[in-house]
Amino acid sequence: MSQSYRTFTAMQINVAQLLKEPVGANRHYTIDELAGDNEDTQVTGDISLIRTGSGILINGKLIAEINGTCSRCLGSARQKININMEDEYFPTLDIGSGVYSKPEPGDLTIDENHILDLSEALRQYIIMATPTKMLCKADCPGICSVCGQEFSKGDCQHKTRPVDSRWEKLVQLEKESKI
Ligand SMILES: [Zn+2]
Ligand SMILES: [Zn+2]
Numbered sequence: 001m002s003q004s005y006r007t008f009t010a011m012q013i014n015v016a017q018l019l020k021e022p023v024g025a026n027r028h029y030t031i032d033e034l035a036g037d038n039e040d041t042q043v044t045g046d047i048s049l050i051r052t053g054s055g056i057l058i059n060g061k062l063i064a065e066i067n068g069t070c071s072r073c074l075g076s077a078r079q080k081i082n083i084n085m086e087d088e089y090f091p092t093l094d095i096g097s098g099v100y101s102k103p104e105p106g107d108l109t110i111d112e113n114h115i116l117d118l119s120e121a122l123r124q125y126i127i128m129a130t131p132t133k134m135l136c137k138a139d140c141p142g143i144c145s146v147c148g149q150e151f152s153k154g155d156c157q158h159k160t161r162p163v164d165s166r167w168e169k170l171v172q173l174e175k176e177s178k179i
Contacts, residue, residue, distance in 0.1 A: 014116075045062035061084060063083070072140045073143045077134040
């Protein structure tokens with residue numbers, strides 16, 4: 001890892017210095033971080049912090065590698081998704097005057113120690129971007145709904161590959177009628 005490659009943990013950035021700078025001042029960070037609900041989502045990319053008139057604007061171009069379950073074979077599945085963050089954070093304590101300000105409901109805030117914490121927003125972005133169905137690979141053949149045979153390793157005695165869940169009932173009925 002080179003010297004210029006900056007990483008930070010916990011996604012917490014001290015922005016005290018940036019808040020003292022004029023509008024338009026900025027910082028850039030490279031992220032390589034575990035985030036998300038289970039802290040098992042690898043997030044990489046770049047974020048920039050820009051001083052605005054009222055706070056700090058975050059721009060992030062990130063890639064999250066989501067770990068999930070294949071909806072066909074129940075094996076583990078991984079998927080890379082793009083996350084574009086764009087949020088403005090507002091200080092709860094004015095660094096110049098020392099005056100506290102009351103944030104509006106729903107505002108993202110910088111705490112009174114001038115720490116801007118990205119982790120909660122990033123967690124939300126990850127939830128929003130996570131697909132409801134994931135596949136271990138695009139052509140995953142799935143498993144037999146009767147015996148659990150993985151079709152990627154060959155057919156089982158049932159041989160019937162339900163195309164989708166609508167057929168599963170029919171396959172089940174057919175099987176029962178043979179008993
Ligand atoms: Zn699969
Ligand atoms: Zn089977």
